[in-house]
Amino acid sequence: xxxxxxxxxxxxxxxxxxxxxxxxxxxxxxxxxxxxxxxxxxxxxxxxxxxxxxxxxxxxxxxxxxxxxxxxxxxxxxxxxxxxxxxxxxxxxxxxxxxxxxxxxxxxxxxxxxxxxxxxxx
Numbered sequence: 668x669x670x671x672x673x674x675x676x677x678x679x680x681x682x683x684x685x686x687x688x689x690x691x692x693x694x695x696x697x698x699x700x701x702x703x704x705x706x707x708x709x710x711x712x713x714x715x716x717x718x719x720x721x722x723x724x725x726x727x728x729x730x731x732x733x734x735x736x737x738x739x740x741x742x743x744x745x746x747x748x749x750x751x752x753x754x755x756x757x758x759x760x761x762x763x764x765x766x767x768x769x770x771x772x773x774x775x776x777x778x779x780x781x782x783x784x785x786x787x788x789x
Contacts, residue, residue: 668716669694678713697723 669687674716679691695716697707709719726736747755 668720674761676717677715695719699723699727 668703669682671677677687678690679693680687680690681690681693685707695709695713697709697716697720699705707719707723709716729736
């Protein structure tokens with residue numbers, strides 16, 4: 668990863684022989700040693716890769732200071748994306764609105780059926 672002056676990851680930019688080069692076809696990996704070299708694929712999006720890098724960096728720093736780090740209950744691949752969570756929430760809200768609307772309409776119909784009786788069919 669190549670970082671800009673503001674600390675953010677430069678998307679699709681890597682160091683090759685000490686020089687920055689653009690490679691939009693690339694993948695992002697997190698790499699560390701424990702004591703063998705380990706690599707974890709984190710995707711093609713720079714922001715997502717940076718989001719994976721930060722907790723891993725904190726975990727490795729804690730281990731270096733002697734802490735025992737508990738593994739998270741969910742791994743990153745099983746988490747829902749924000750867009751999916753928003754879509755699910757909006758679907759639930761629309762469904763609740765439809766149920767409430769049906770309840771509002773049902774009450775006047777029930778009263779009319781009680782007063783007038785069932786409609787007669789021709």
